Amino acid sequence: MKLVVVSAGLSVPSSTRLLADRLASATAGRTSAEVRVVELRDLAVEIAHHFTNGFPGKKLAQALDAVSGADGLIVVTPVFSASYSGLFKSFFDVIDPDALSGKPVLIAATGGSARHSLVLEHALRPLFSYLRAVVVPTAVYAASEDWGAEGLPERIERAAGELAGLMTGLSAARPAKGAADLEVVPFAEQLAALRPTG
Template structure:
């Protein structure tokens, strides 16, 4: 499996990249996924050129391919003007509109104050719902005061666990076994649905 992390941090070092790395560790530690990080800061010029030319440069093309082929995604943006950054949005604007359909995803953001934490549900979640990704229930927002404070580690671990479970479930090729309860058998809904398909 392949886990791709898209981070839109602008500074070096970056709290956005730090959060992305911790989320990747929490997820990959529960799967056999190989992790690839896409730093949007390094692709800013190629993203801008893509808008004017209609064609991605070599590095941007490789990043878009990585995201398209990923088994799971972690996306992390800094908050600017109470929303995701322009660089972050621009990357997903040049991505093929169907590339994220059904793809497991974890959303996260960083900001200077806890007042921006609603960016997860009011900006990021609607964006990726529109792109038809499957976003895990737990999003992670880290304000400046959250680093080293109680609660952030637990949110990171919970989100990583949810993404790992979703990646493993969607990538499994072996059908679930029938569960026996003694007097009768419980057949999973997915298995019943598969039996109704004409090609089954």
């Protein structure tokens, strides 16, 4: 099982990367997932070139393949101008439109103030819904004052548990490439099968 973390932090050290690492550790602790981190800061030039020439460079191609082949994603962005960063959005603009379809995704963000926490609901969740990903119910926002305070570790654990549950459940149910689609059983039939007979 593969867990890919996409971090759009720009500084070193980065609170965005710190949050990404904590989420990854909490999720990996619940699954047997192999974790790979994609640092968008290192791919900025190749992302820009992809927009102008239509082809990904070697490192960007590897990152796109990792995201496409992941069983689950953790995506973390700093907040700029009350939304996700341009680098974060650019990466998801160049990915194949079907790459995230049905893929479990945990969304998270960092910012200087708790006032920007709604970025998760008005920017990130709609973006990944548009990409047809399965976004976990708990999103994690970490403002500067959240580090070392009560609440953040609990939110990290809850979100990680939700992602781990989706990864293990969906990866077991997901057909292999080329396999037939899953059989859809009408709810009435499922309900009838649960009723005691005689």
